[in-house]
Amino acid sequence: MRFDRPRVVLIVLDSVGVGELPDADNYGDRGSDTLGNIARLHPLELPVLRSLGLGRVANIGRHPADGARGAWGRMAEASPGKDSVTGHWELMGLVLDRPFPLFPDGFPARITEPFEERIGRRILGNKAASGTAIIDELGAEHVQTGRPIVYTSGDSVFQIAAHEEVIPVPDLYRMCEVAYELVGLGEGVGRVIARPFVGAPGSFHRTANRRDFSLTPFARTLLDRLKDAGHAVAAIGKIEDLFAGRGLTSAVHTTSDAHGMDEVEAAVGSVDTGLIFANLVECDTEFGHRNNPAGYAANLERFDRRLGGLLPRLRPDDILMVTADHGNDPTTPSSDHSREYVPLLSCGERVAPGRDIGVRQTFADVGATIADLFGIDPLPHGTSFLPEIISGDAGLRGTRQQQGSGALE
Numbered sequence: 315m316r317f318d319r320p321r322v323v324l325i326v327l328d329s330v331g332v333g334e335l336p337d338a339d340n341y342g343d344r345g346s347d348t349l350g351n352i353a354r355l356h357p358l359e360l361p362v363l364r365s366l367g368l369g370r371v372a373n374i375g376r377h378p379a380d381g382a383r384g385a386w387g388r389m390a391e392a393s394p395g396k397d398s399v400t401g402h403w404e405l406m407g408l409v410l411d412r413p414f415p416l417f418p419d420g421f422p423a424r425i426t427e428p429f430e431e432r433i434g435r436r437i438l439g440n441k442a443a444s445g446t447a448i449i450d451e452l453g454a455e456h457v458q459t460g461r462p463i464v465y466t467s468g469d470s471v472f473q474i475a476a477h478e479e480v481i482p483v484p485d486l487y488r489m490c491e492v493a494y495e496l497v498g499l500g501e502g503v504g505r506v507i508a509r510p511f512v513g514a515p516g517s518f519h520r521t522a523n524r525r526d527f528s529l530t531p532f533a534r535t536l537l538d539r540l541k542d543a544g545h546a547v548a549a550i551g552k553i554e555d556l557f558a559g560r561g562l563t564s565a566v567h568t569t570s571d572a573h574g575m576d577e578v579e580a581a582v583g584s585v586d587t588g589l590i591f592a593n594l595v596e597c598d599t600e601f602g603h604r605n606n607p608a609g610y611a612a613n614l615e616r617f618d619r620r621l622g623g624l625l626p627r628l629r630p631d632d633i634l635m636v637t638a639d640h641g642n643d644p645t646t647p648s649s650d651h652s653r654e655y656v657p658l659l660s661c662g663e664r665v666a667p668g669r670d671i672g673v674r675q676t677f678a679d680v681g682a683t684i685a686d687l688f689g690i691d692p693l694p695h696g697t698s699f700l701p702e703i704i705s706g707d708a709g710l711r712g713t714r715q716q717q718g719s720g721a722l723e
Contacts, residue, residue: 317631317664320687323582323590323624324635324680326405327617328398329598331641331654332372335390338653341468343396343641346652348602348610349374351645356611362622363614366636366659370670384661385669385703389637392676392695396651397469399504399528401639402556402593406535407681407693414470414504414529418442421464421472425496429464432492437464444649445509445520446604449475454515456480462489463509468650470504472497475520478510483523486510494527504529505555522569524599526555536681537561537589539690546588550577553591563588571596571613575620582627589684593639602642603649610644625661633662633687633703635680666705674699 331348338344350373352358358374367386369377393400393410400410420440430436438452443465452463456477463475472493476486490506497503506527511520538561540547547563551574554565568574571594581590594617601610621636628634641654658674661667678696685691686698 317687319587319629319631321585321587321590321629321632322635322684322687323578323628323632324405324592324637324684325578325621326402326591326593327597327614327636327638328593328595329602329640329642329651330614330638330657331643331652332388332638332657333655334641335653335655341396341653342648343643343646343652343654346641346643346646346654347373348641348643348652348654349657351643352607352611352614355607355645358611359615360618362618362625363636363659366661367670368657368659371655371657371659381668381670383667384659385665385667385671386660387658387671387674387699388655389658389674389677389679390655391640391653392678395470396640396653397471397504398552398593398598398639399470399556401656401677402553403531403535404677404695405637405639405680406531406537406557406561407678407685407695408531408533408535409676409678409695415502416468416470417466417503418468420466421497425501426464429493429496433462433489436461439463439465442466442468444603445473445475447649449509449511449518449520453477453511453518457515462486468648470502471507472503472505473507473509475509475511477518478512478521478523483508483510487525490525490527498527498529502529525567526552528556528558530558531560533694535561536685536690536693537591539685539693540589540688543688543690545688546585548581548585548588548590550574550581550590550592552593552595556593571617572620575617575624579624579627582624582632598642598651602644602651605644605646605649607644628662630663633660633665635660637677637680639677660703664705665703669703671699671702 353374366384367381369380394413493506508525549565636659638656641652682696682698
């Protein structure tokens with residue numbers, strides 16, 4: 315199994331879950347099925363994703379072309395939690411043994427008082443809320459008073475929203491750095507997120523100047539190992555933030571999924587070998603959290619068209635993988651992430667079409683597979699599925715650690 319110029323394009327469709335995990339009820343997510351529930355309301359036209367096997371692992375209805383050009387499976391999350399940091403870290407080989415802390419009733423005085431003292435302002439909000447709803451609720455008062463809006467969600471996050479004309483973006487970032495010291499380093503909260511917005515009362519909208527301040531991974535990830543071995547690791551979207559800049563050889567932030575795909579195509583044209591790792595966030599931020607299934611469906615269809623344009627650009631030794639980091643079912647009352655299986659779709663000239671790789675018991679199987687491809691020492695977690703997807707090599711190496719089938723009955 316020799317690849318002369320190995321390259322992996324890994325695209326994470328943020329929040330595109332494919333059905334509740336067995337422990338979903340522990341998270342209040344019983345009945346969540348992001349793609350399945352959307353498809354029942356808005357039939358999805360996704361011919362390219364279907365050709366990679368999406369119809370085999372998601373409740374979107376069957377089609378004869380399902381899996382015609384790719385290998386498919388589903389993955390369960392081994393780590394506790396349902397946030398982007400947890401999901402992405404696990405994809406790269408880190409499995410958490412306990413979840414990041416949550417503050418569903420807002421942050422206690424031991425956090426808010428020193429935060430207010432250090433930034434020189436009192437805060438508004440301090441509760442769990444939808445990001446767009448709390449801006450609508452408190453945005454006018456924020457503009458009048460200059461007090462930043464602090465809120466959290468069902469994830470381990472400390473979010474600060476501020477109008478760009480009231481608190482300039484660099485000042486907002488400095489506030490986030492203060493918060494990171496208090497709640498990230500001090501409390502183990504997974505992320506501090508800057509949420510700048512613009513507009514007037516009744517028409518506020520968030521801008522692309524979001525920035526995530528994430529904890530540094532607690533151990534070396536696949537990204538570190540690839541970089542140390544001399545391979546390119548090109549990060550696109552919020553990947554740099556999620557890994558605190560660790561293990562990357564280049565990084566670019568994006569303003570939209572369309573921009574993200576532009577950068578993926580540019581990287582395919584410039585990165586000779588290595589990993590191109592992209593997160594496309596709009597399904598989550600623009601439609602999942604806003605409970606907008608029609609918008610979610612339309613965004614998926616836009617991605618499908620862009621994916622169709624990307625595939626002909628791949629080289630013979632390239633492997634493309636499409637997956638997700640958690641769910642975010644826009645049809646449920648909750649606007650938070652949901653605890654779901656995620657799809658795992660692979661294709662390339664060397665990938666055997668029509669191959670079912672089952673239900674993987676950890677996202678870390680992705681990292682293990684990429685490590686296998688590049689000849690990196692095995693990661694502490696995960697089992698490579700490379701022998702199962704490469705034409706003619708199935709079953710030659712590795713031991714499957716998953717049960718059942720990725721196909722839906």
